[in-house]
Amino acid sequence: MERRDKYTLLIRNARRYDGSRVDIHIEDGIIVKVGENVTAEADRVLDACGKYVIPGMYNMHTHAAMTLFRGYRDDMKLFEWLQQIWAVEAHLDDEAIYWGTRLACLEMLRSGTVCFVDMYWHPDVTAQAVKDSGMRAVLTSCLLDAGNEKTKVNDRLKCEKAYADSLKWPDTVRFGVAVHAPYTVCRENIRWAADFARERNLLLNIHVSETDKENEDCMAQYGKSPVKMLDEMGFFGEDVILAHGLWLDDEDVEILGRNRVTVAHNVNSNLKLASGHAFRYEELKRAGANVTLGTDGCSSSNNLDVLEAMKTASLLQKGWRRDPESLPLGELMDMATVNGAVGCRVKGGVLAEGYAADLALVDVHSPAFVPNLNFLSNLVYAADSSCIDTVICDGKVVMEGRKVKDEDEILEKGAENAARLIAKVH
Numbered sequence: 365m366e367r368r369d370k371y372t373l374l375i376r377n378a379r380r381y382d383g384s385r386v387d388i389h390i391e392d393g394i395i396v397k398v399g400e401n402v403t404a405e406a407d408r409v410l411d412a413c414g415k416y417v418i419p420g421m422y423n424m425h426t427h428a429a430m431t432l433f434r435g436y437r438d439d440m441k442l443f444e445w446l447q448q449i450w451a452v453e454a455h456l457d458d459e460a461i462y463w464g465t466r467l468a469c470l471e472m473l474r475s476g477t478v479c480f481v482d483m484y485w486h487p488d489v490t491a492q493a494v495k496d497s498g499m500r501a502v503l504t505s506c507l508l509d510a511g512n513e514k515t516k517v518n519d520r521l522k523c524e525k526a527y528a529d530s531l532k533w534p535d536t537v538r539f540g541v542a543v544h545a546p547y548t549v550c551r552e553n554i555r556w557a558a559d560f561a562r563e564r565n566l567l568l569n570i571h572v573s574e575t576d577k578e579n580e581d582c583m584a585q586y587g588k589s590p591v592k593m594l595d596e597m598g599f600f601g602e603d604v605i606l607a608h609g610l611w612l613d614d615e616d617v618e619i620l621g622r623n624r625v626t627v628a629h630n631v632n633s634n635l636k637l638a639s640g641h642a643f644r645y646e647e648l649k650r651a652g653a654n655v656t657l658g659t660d661g662c663s664s665s666n667n668l669d670v671l672e673a674m675k676t677a678s679l680l681q682k683g684w685r686r687d688p689e690s691l692p693l694g695e696l697m698d699m700a701t702v703n704g705a706v707g708c709r710v711k712g713g714v715l716a717e718g719y720a721a722d723l724a725l726v727d728v729h730s731p732a733f734v735p736n737l738n739f740l741s742n743l744v745y746a747a748d749s750s751c752i753d754t755v756i757c758d759g760k761v762v763m764e765g766r767k768v769k770d771e772d773e774i775l776e777k778g779a780e781n782a783a784r785l786i787a788k789v790h
């Protein structure tokens with residue numbers, strides 16, 4: 365008897381944004397047919413009657429296992445806050461990273477996210493947690509020497525080892541290299557990271573211009589902005605995912621656009637830490653940058669909800685620009701889906717044949733969707749992520765009826781590990 369390797373799924377009776385009916389046939393993680401009345405044999409047929417289908421979302425900047433520090437130190441100034449977070453982070457071990465990441469994945473699936481870009485420690489353990497959750501991720505190994513000569517060498521060795529370990533990860537979990545920030549990593553290691561990544565065709569990840577203080581310090585030390593300094597070092601390219609980019613002048617915007625850099629706007633974290641609000645979305649988009657959304661870690665954004673970030677990002681653009689036409693729904697949806705996929709080098713974020721089968725089904729049986737004059741409007745401006753009913757990632761159902769595998773154990777272990785770490789600093 366012939367062995368059947370390919371897993372096939374047929375989603376029937378879903379609805380598109382305009383309300384029209386659609387069936388989706390998925391084979392081996394790829395959408396192979398989208399249309400009305402698709403007839404195909406499948407290992408599983410999923411009836412999506414009463415639900416709308418959207419591409420799964422991308423969280424383009426987070427520190428996943430920081431879910432364990434949710435609610436630990438709020439309403440504080442950035443650098444004081446960072447000191448306190450770093451004190452408890454120093455005690456992180458494999459078990460905490462694993463359960464913190466599983467908790468993050470559970471939370472992201474619940475809000476329709478299929479892929480995230482992580483900058484954190486212990487990438488090999490994180491990879492196992494992502495694999496067990498059924499999500500995608502780009503996990504970036506972080507360099508952070510803070511001017512210490514010994515750490516400078518150790519960071520490179522750690523990155524090399526993490527890369528070697530990553531060769532056994534599944535295709536859905538990718539390795540990348542992170543430079544924590546231009547002010548926490550020496551120029552020699554910034555160059556090393558870019559060379560190491562480019563020789564291996566890996567993505568690069570960096571925090572840049574999160575605060576005006578960071579820019580002022582860089583001006584005082586080098587006489588130029590962080591973006592200009594990095595540009596002169598040849599750091600930027602289409603392979604760079606830049607988190608924040610909140611304090612950019614016209615020349616910075618032009619540099620990021622010309623280099624087709626992916627910028628992750630972390631609106632809720634930026635507002636909560638009072639880092640700033642005037643994110644230059646329109647200018648970056650016009651210049652050619654790939655603008656996306658992130659949540660940042662749970663210690664500053666408190667949740668990992670991209671749908672919530674979409675609403676805040678839209679309202680904030682309209683508000684600070686005093687222009688209600690800024691960041692309209694279609695562009696906002698692209699920021700959260702296809703732009704993220706482009707930044708992560710996944711052929712995804714689009715409901716079309718040949719694209720990754722990463723989808724979410726939205727339950728519209730709630731007041732937020734009545735009347736349903738404009739589905740996207742209701743999804744972003746009226747609903748919250750409790751409307752996300754089912755998530756399919758890489759062609760497999762990873763959440764159904766809001767139930768996720770192992771969720772009770774994840775909640776319990778997450779609470780346990782958070783308490784264990786916090787007890788060490790008190």
Ligand SMILES: [Zn+2]
Pocket residue numbers: 425426427571607660661
């Ligand atoms: Zn961050």
